[in-house]
Amino acid sequence: MTLEFKLRNQTEAGGRRAQLVLPHQTVETPVFMPVGTAGTVKAVPQDVLETLGAQIILGNTYHLYLRPGHEAIRRMGGLHRFISWPRAMLTDSGGFQVFSLSALRKVSDEGVRFRSHLDGSSHFFTPEHSMDVQIALGADIAMAFDECTEYPAERGRAEESLRLTMAWARRSLDHFRAHREEVVWHEELGGKTQSLFGIVQGGMYGDLRRESAERLVEMDFDGYAIGGLSVGEPREATLEMISEVLPLLPKDKPRYVMGVGYPDEIEQYARMGVDMMDCVLPTRAARHGLLFTSEGRLNIKGKKFAEDQGPPDPECNCMVCRRYTRAYLRHLMHSGEALSGTLNSIHNLAYYLEIMQRVRASLEPAPEVPSQAGSA
């Protein structure tokens, strides 16, 4: 057993307060996971992430496979050591980026041939290869290799994609189980291994989503993700797909919705029973000058902030809001200064992580009422 999911409380609405015990970190859930695409949460140093309370971050298999290469990372002791991140990590399967970033994709039952977005070189990814790469990277959690259905997709296309994803899930799991003990920190951490999550697909078709969930649960993954969301669909569709799937997932395993979302979304989904979420939004928006605050979204480029000496968010206690003004952040952005991306990202991440901390606090089990007898 390599992943332990300790459910501490569940609300009537479904929200779960739990601990996810991983080889490198016990993660308090629900949790938001900052995205560290190429081995760095863009523009934010690792010690700052620690100070912000990030418990688990993502790495992108596609990017790290292409550069610096998974074998190099394995030789250097795995991704945790390579980037000096001692807490938990999760790698995606590479599937999403193969479909969104690479050129000249050719999908077959066997796998996907694609050209690198960096240098045009040709690569072939199969479920087995994705597992090998992710085992070499050595995150605490790996993801099954899936095909992400584009949006919108006709039913026939969604069915075909689901068939492929389910076959790839089976092959991912078989290969992962056969090789999970090859992870570089296996002995160092007393025989622990990575965990593998299956990914529910099925486009925006509720029945396909349910079928996908049921078949994955049969395969018995360590956890379950809902993928193929936040691909351009209306928010009601996102919500509907999550609602269809959650009741079918086992209560004693973690549930992860991939690639969401806005601040109110992550709170909403957490209260419905989603344990894990990740999204590039806080950091990507930050680099474009969009700050999430208790007063709503704030475009720091705005002329009205030119001499605004208030903090980015008056309700926020993060290291950026305690020290810098809106006018200064606007100036940095206008001047194209690197510090702009760093400070904006720190604030947005602080804002996201603070939301989840608040949600976790509200999901805590009610304190036991001490018995009157014997209290005096």
Add this chain to the structure above:
Amino acid sequence: MTLEFKLRNQTEAGGRRAQLVLPHQTVETPVFMPVGTAGTVKAVPQDVLETLGAQIILGNTYHLYLRPGHEAIRRMGGLHRFISWPRAMLTDSGGFQVFSLSALRKVSDEGVRFRSHLDGSSHFFTPEHSMDVQIALGADIAMAFDECTEYPAERGRAEESLRLTMAWARRSLDHFRAHREEVVWHEELGGKTQSLFGIVQGGMYGDLRRESAERLVEMDFDGYAIGGLSVGEPREATLEMISEVLPLLPKDKPRYVMGVGYPDEIEQYARMGVDMMDCVLPTRAARHGLLFTSEGRLNIKGKKFAEDQGPPDPECNCMVCRRYTRAYLRHLMHSGEALSGTLNSIHNLAYYLEIMQRVRASLEPAPEVPSQAGSA
């Protein structure tokens, strides 16, 4: 009196250990001053600069005048408050950037007309205007407006440039003295004001340099800078010009060599009696992947570092060398990640500041020998 220079020790070679008491900070000298061009030491957050032990940083008058504008900064409480830097600051006069960055310069006795490198707009800088801008910015130390002679320059050109710079120094000083009490923190800091340094010019002609120094000393500035160095001349020429000028400067005032240099240079000049130096080199080189280390210069892009798990500098105890490997810094640089500039800059600044700390320690006065009598 607004600047106090407390000389604690002077070596035979001329090296001085002193304290420079400024309105916002008592600076231990000799000191290296990181350059914060547009109100940010590029890619390095202010709290990190504090942790690194930066005592005083530069702001560039030319950049801040153009964006966000000196009047805006004054309205926001001055540069210290605008960028949230509570320690000491120095602004240059804008002269160097007018000559190196702007287009279509037209120099007259009155001043310089130039076009902004940002938007082509036309501006006119005079010594008086430079003082007004620097008083609005409100750094602890302002610099006289000077013309920086290009290298190489014929004698006639250097003489003419010196004539202009001396006339501008006089006008700078007169205007500064008449308006120094207008600095925004004047009352808040109990009547303290900024200080003004004169700038020794004269190209690579020793007699012109001496003439320049003598005439500035007669004007009685608060401190003296040697400008127009590091403009492409051989290092022996830099050294010769500094050697010509230093003996002519008063012992009880700070001496600042502008825009130098490499690590061994700042150590060498400090041991000759230079109290203050600034240079973009540590941060600019960092952004290009050049690290200064105890083992010499290291181009972190090199293929040989691809799997090098050693710290950037094995002798360095900075937050980057304690946590990250050469392989990781190389990966960040190759991937074009913002964190690359940040971590490289932090290390290089740590390296420069550590050099000066070591030099200061070696310049400390010898401990007094306790008398034997009465010691038992």
